[in-house]
Amino acid sequence: MAMNKDSRGDYHSNLDLFKTEGRFFSPHTLFCGIGLQSGISEMAPFEIASEATVTSSQSPEEKLTANGIDAKSSNGDKSKMQGQTMEASGTKEAAKVADVAQSEKISGAELKKRAKAEKAARRAQEKQGTQAPPPLEPVASAAKKPDVGKEAAKKGIAVAGPTTPGGLKAQHKRTGSTNNMHQRPMLSRPAQSPAVPPTPQPKKESKKVALFGHLYGQPRRTTIAGAGKDVHPTVLALGLQMSNYVICGSNARCVATLLAFKRVIESYITPPQNSLPRHLASHLSPQIDYLVSCRPLSVSMGNAIRWLKVEISDVDPDTPEQNAKHDLCDAIDNFIRERITVADQVIALSAAEKVQDGDVILTFAKSSIVQQTLLEAHKRGTKFRVIVIDSRPLFEGKHLARALANLGLEVQYSLIHAIGHAVKDATKVFLGAHAMMSNGRLYSRVGTAIVAMMAKEADVPVIVCCESVKFTDKVALDSIVTNEVAPPEELIIAGDNTTSLLKWRDTPNLQLLNLMYDVTPPEYINMVVTEYGSLPPSSVPVVHRLSTNS
Secondary structure, three states: OOOOHHHHHHHHHHHHHHHHOOOOOOHHHHHHHOOOOOOHHHOOHHHHHHHHHHHHHOOHHHHHHHOHHHHHHHHHHHHHHHHHHHOOOOHHHHHHHHHHHHHOOOOHHHHHHHHHHHHHHHHHHHHHOOOOOOOHHHHHHHHHOOOHHHHHHHHOOOOOOOEOOOOOEOOOOOOOOOOOOOOOOOOOOOOOOOOOOOOOOOOOOOOOOHHHHHHOOOOOOOOOOOOOOOOOHHHHHHHHHHHOOOOOOHHHHHHHHHHHHHHHHHOOOOOOOOOHHHHHHHHHHHHHHHHHHHOOOOHHHHHHHHHHHHHHHOOOOOOOHHHHHHHHHHHHHHHHHHHHHHHHHHHHHHHHOOOOOOEEEEEEOOOHHHHHHHHHHHHOOOOEEEEEEEOOOOOHHHHHHHHHHHOOOEEEEEEHHHHHHHHHHOOEEEEOOOEEOOOOOEEEEOOHHHHHHHHHHOOOOEEEEOOHHHEOOOOOOOOOOOOOEOOHHHHOOOOOOOOHHHHHHHOOOOOOOOEOEEEEOHHHOOEEEEOOEEEOHHHHHHHHHHHHHO
């Protein structure tokens, strides 16, 4: 290939001009500028400069289009593309294109800055779960820059590559260039539906009365399932009997508990490397826990258990095991005889003296000591009448009314809602006790306070029969802090399928409360009859100290 001297001189002078203007070209571009075909002298340096200027000022997409000439030339079509370029219009038209491209020139730093901004925006949109917007650069470049394909068509410049709908010739990418910043096409993500919050489940209504919420514990045990392996079979049977009210009443429960512990002691064997006083007390703990799970301990049961633990701790460790167990069993029998059996007899004899001929004795529910008192008065030949007031759900008064009627006493049976009429006929009121508090208040079966207050209103004396084993040093101002909540299902009448209480748990705004005891203030009590004599309610703490020290 030959090149004349004038052409070489023009090339070098124009190359110096390009360098001074700060433009850089690929070797292929320079080669095109000094093409070997005929008419090379007509290829002005300004045309080469204009092509380079347009390439450097275009966006990444447009650079791909402009650089398509190089890509295709590298594939073997260099001569064809050079011929098309040499046949373009003159120097003046190419200069105009160069001037337009220079006005829209974008540096590499600006492209890099825009790419970083788009990348940050895309990440923020991915975090928000929204659909990414279309790339900003093509829109901006389309709005700002002229259509190079149309300009080239007007000027007669041929651009290689397929034609796009916008009139711009699509060209191949240059993959090996490191001078140009190629922007990756943004992948459109499907629009993510906003996270739907889970539907809040309706809050289950509590069936516990808030005022007595502290009294609700574990449900009563009704089976022996889950009982500890150390629980004695006698204690297992006793717990179920208490839970089902087969054994009911403070005295009956206390006696049954002591007899069950007597069986436990008789079958007890001290483990090796242990002493009876230390190990037997811990052996009783699972027995007590099982009874509590069936039903809370009564005051008399608590006093009896504390007494038994003291007796066990007082056993001499050097005493043979059989002798120690025999002594403990005898102590239990003496406690039952002295503190309960004999005490009831003494109280019955003393209270029977208060019953006179023609009296109408009103009593509530069923108390074993009151029953003995009425039977003792009847044995003495005293003529009197009895009114038994009862209440749901236990109906304990039925058993008392039946027992007195079988012995020949005249008995009237009424429910508690008739107390206003029944108390008008009564001359004395005899009440049993679950416990007597240190402040002189009576803790007894629920409904007792109503009977005592109605009797006080009618000016009828109220007499309480209570053993000293039921006295406690605790103080009760009401029946809210300390009480026993029985299963609410007991309030449902058995066999009545028409009552609305059958589905009370499914009925909104319905709660059942089944309290076992209430508290009667001392001002409604005239006398407390004990084995130590008859005394006012204010003397209860004195008798309690005497009975404890003895």
